[in-house]
Amino acid sequence: MSVPSTVTLVDVFPEDLQHLVGENQPLNEFLWLGIGGPARFLAEPVETGQISELVKAAKSHDLAVRILGHGSNILVREAGFDGLVISLSGPATTGLEISGNRLKAGAGVKLTHAAIKTVGEGLGGLEHLVGIPGSVGGAVVGNASAEGRDIGSVVRSIEVLDENGTAKTITAEEAGFSHRKSTLDGLVVLNVEFELEPKDVTALTKRMQKLWIHRGQRRPSDTSRIVMPFIDPDSMSTRDLIVNTGLSGLREGDVSLDLSAPQYLVAHENATSDQCLRLIERVREQVLLQTGIDLRLNLQIW
Numbered sequence: 001m002s003v004p005s006t007v008t009l010v011d012v013f014p015e016d017l018q019h020l021v022g023e024n025q026p027l028n029e030f031l032w033l034g035i036g037g038p039a040r041f042l043a044e045p046v047e048t049g050q051i052s053e054l055v056k057a058a059k060s061h062d063l064a065v066r067i068l069g070h071g072s073n074i075l076v077r078e079a080g081f082d083g084l085v086i087s088l089s090g091p092a093t094t095g096l097e098i099s100g101n102r103l104k105a106g107a108g109v110k111l112t113h114a115a116i117k118t119v120g121e122g123l124g125g126l127e128h129l130v131g132i133p134g135s136v137g138g139a140v141v142g143n144a145s146a147e148g149r150d151i152g153s154v155v156r157s158i159e160v161l162d163e164n165g166t167a168k169t170i171t172a173e174e175a176g177f178s179h180r181k182s183t184l185d186g187l188v189v190l191n192v193e194f195e196l197e198p199k200d201v202t203a204l205t206k207r208m209q210k211l212w213i214h215r216g217q218r219r220p221s222d223t224s225r226i227v228m229p230f231i232d233p234d235s236m237s238t239r240d241l242i243v244n245t246g247l248s249g250l251r252e253g254d255v256s257l258d259l260s261a262p263q264y265l266v267a268h269e270n271a272t273s274d275q276c277l278r279l280i281e282r283v284r285e286q287v288l289l290q291t292g293i294d295l296r297l298n299l300q301i302w
């Protein structure tokens with residue numbers, strides 16, 4: 001049930017939070033795809049404590065809450081999101097602290113920065129994730145993976161807020177990591193503690209650089225308005241599946257699968273969210289029809 005449109009920002013948020021919140025705010029500029037409708041309320045907290053207060057205010061008015069990391073895995077529908085979006089790409093959760101073989105990283109830290117920092121300290125475990133766009137929080141919630149290894153395998157504990165805005169720390173086991181999944185949906189990830197392995201800095205750096213270059217080469221080079229909508233099924237890469245089913249370059253209006261790297265969906269000028277959704281559905285239908293494989297969606301649809 002949506003909250004009546006007569007309810008405004010000043011009704012929902014206490015005075016000391018109101019300067020952090022905007023009403024009817026565009027989300028497209030936060031998203032890799034650059035499309036989609038506005039958020040009814042968009043908050044950009046600057047301190048961790050404000051995040052909990054924002055969640056509590058929304059809860060007390062039955063407003064749905066979504067967390068925005070770096071926007072590389074979200075598609076917002078044309079109608080926008082009728083609730084509160086809290087952006088964690090600002091300064092509220094950007095701490096990065098190494099102690100021994102442990103790294104504590106704020107949810108808003110760029111995953112690539114965390115990888116580079118730990119490699120520089122001779123700590124292995126994140127180097128293979130370098131170049132994956134997005135934040136530490138987004139990566140942990142979606143259990144980002146590359147080279148056959150997921151981020152959950154080096155997580156020790158996670159500081160979260162529950163749906164009432166109450167802080168707690170949960171273990172990696174409680175986060176229920178499995179292939180590109182966790183059970184953290186509905187929680188706000190604030191900080192993540194990683195347990196890493198001491199390794200030779202030079203060897204780690206070489207591996208990281210090689211993977212980074214390779215990852216860059218596999219992406220469409222002429223645009224950054226891309227997402228990777230599907231999760232690789234266990235047996236095969238999405239890229240191979242799409243190539244083998246003859247769907248590379250498939251187009252729906254101003255949205256297409258890339259021709260040479262068809263695991264990426266590209267939003268061209270005038271692209272719409274509806275076109276993205278239709279293209280995704282066509283790909284899933286065709287792949288299912290031709291191979292019997294039901295592609296799982298990675299992209300989060302708001």
Ligand SMILES: Cc1cc2nc3c(=O)[nH]c(=O)nc-3n(C[C@H](O)[C@H](O)[C@H](O)COP(=O)(O)OP(=O)(O)OC[C@H]3O[C@@H](n4cnc5c(N)ncnc54)[C@H](O)[C@@H]3O)c2cc1C
Nearest residue numbers: 067069070071072073107134135137138139144145189300
């Ligand atoms: C070019 C490209 C290459 C990619 N390559 C890979 C790859 O190799 N491997 C891979 O696994 N993924 C890959 N992805 C997918 C994407 O980069 C990852 O899913 C990334 O971890 C998302 O992080 P984000 O900060 O951008 O999350 P967002 O897109 O901002 O959010 C994604 C989801 O996470 C939730 N979320 C984000 N932060 C938090 C938080 N702090 N607390 C609670 N919920 C949160 C959001 O609500 C949303 O549901 C790729 C994407 C692109 C565009």
